[in-house]
Amino acid sequence: EAGVVQSPRYKIIEKKQPVAFWCNPISGHNTLYWYLQNLGQGPELLIRYENEEAVDDSQLPKDRFSAERLKGVDSTLKIQPAELGDSAVYLCASSERDRGYNEQFFGPGTRLTVL
Amino acid sequence: QKEVEQNSGPLSVPEGAIASLNCTYSDRGSQSFFWYRQYSGKSPELIMSIYSNGDKEDGRFTAQLNKASQYVSLLIRDSQPSDSATYLCAVKTANAGNMLTFGGGTRLMVKP
Numbered sequence: 542e543a544g545v546v547q548s549p550r551y552k553i554i555e556k557k558q559p560v561a562f563w564c565n566p567i568s569g570h571n572t573l574y575w576y577l578q579n580l581g582q583g584p585e586l587l588i589r590y591e592n593e594e595a596v597d598d599s600q601l602p603k604d605r606f607s608a609e610r611l612k613g614v615d616s617t618l619k620i621q622p623a624e625l626g627d628s629a630v631y632l633c634a635s636s637e638r639d640r641g642y643n644e645q646f647f648g649p650g651t652r653l654t655v656l
Numbered sequence: 657q658k659e660v661e662q663n664s665g666p667l668s669v670p671e672g673a674i675a676s677l678n679c680t681y682s683d684r685g686s687q688s689f690f691w692y693r694q695y696s697g698k699s700p701e702l703i704m705s706i707y708s709n710g711d712k713e714d715g716r717f718t719a720q721l722n723k724a725s726q727y728v729s730l731l732i733r734d735s736q737p738s739d740s741a742t743y744l745c746a747v748k749t750a751n752a753g754n755m756l757t758f759g760g761g762t763r764l765m766v767k768p
Binding site: 574581582583584585586589597630632644645646647648649650 | 660664690692698699700701702705744746755756758759760761
């Protein structure tokens with residue numbers, strides 16, 4: 542069974558430029574998560590989707606970050622404009638259905654460097 | 657106080673020894689507990705989940721949960737150099753919309 546797929550794996554951009562990350566979850570997984578991980582820290586949730594609905598986006602900086610999951614399968618996370626402090630690893634995860642017990646599986650992540 | 661706390665380490669153990677990794681959490685309503693292993697430059701990999709008080713064993717790994725003490729641990733028996741990684745404790749709380757909160761991780765080093 543294929544795991545969570547993310548692209549690109551690495552991205553280097555200059556500040557104020559836009560950037561987008563793509564994620565395809567494990568087949569059949571209804572719930573999709575975007576996390577941000579800084580060096581030496583655990584992942585922090587940015588947004589959670591149940592099918593195509595964003596059910597938890599309280600941690601998403603909405604002035605520059607946006608996300609969509611139009612058909613309830615793959616998802617895109619966008620930053621516009623990027624700032625130096627956005628340099629981090631952006632992780633996508635999925636689970637079958639978020640009912641409190643379901644396990645989350647992570648993709649390989651996208652390492653973003655903002656110069 | 658952080659919601660999920662782990663000693664950042666590094667925890668150094670000799671090959672063949674038992675590695676003991678600890679995690680405490682602040683929310684008594686927490687229901688599900690997970691241990692992830694993260695190799696340097698890689699993404700977190702789920703290795704154990706535990707939902708009830710007591711021990712849960714899977715191969716060389718044992719997860720222990722004590723909800724009264726708000727404490728969860730991971731034991732790795734017969735530690736191998738390939739176990740050297742950062743171990744992340746994650747806690748899911750229903751009251752927080754089932755959000756998964758991660759600790760900062762403990763770096764484990766297993767020396768040959």
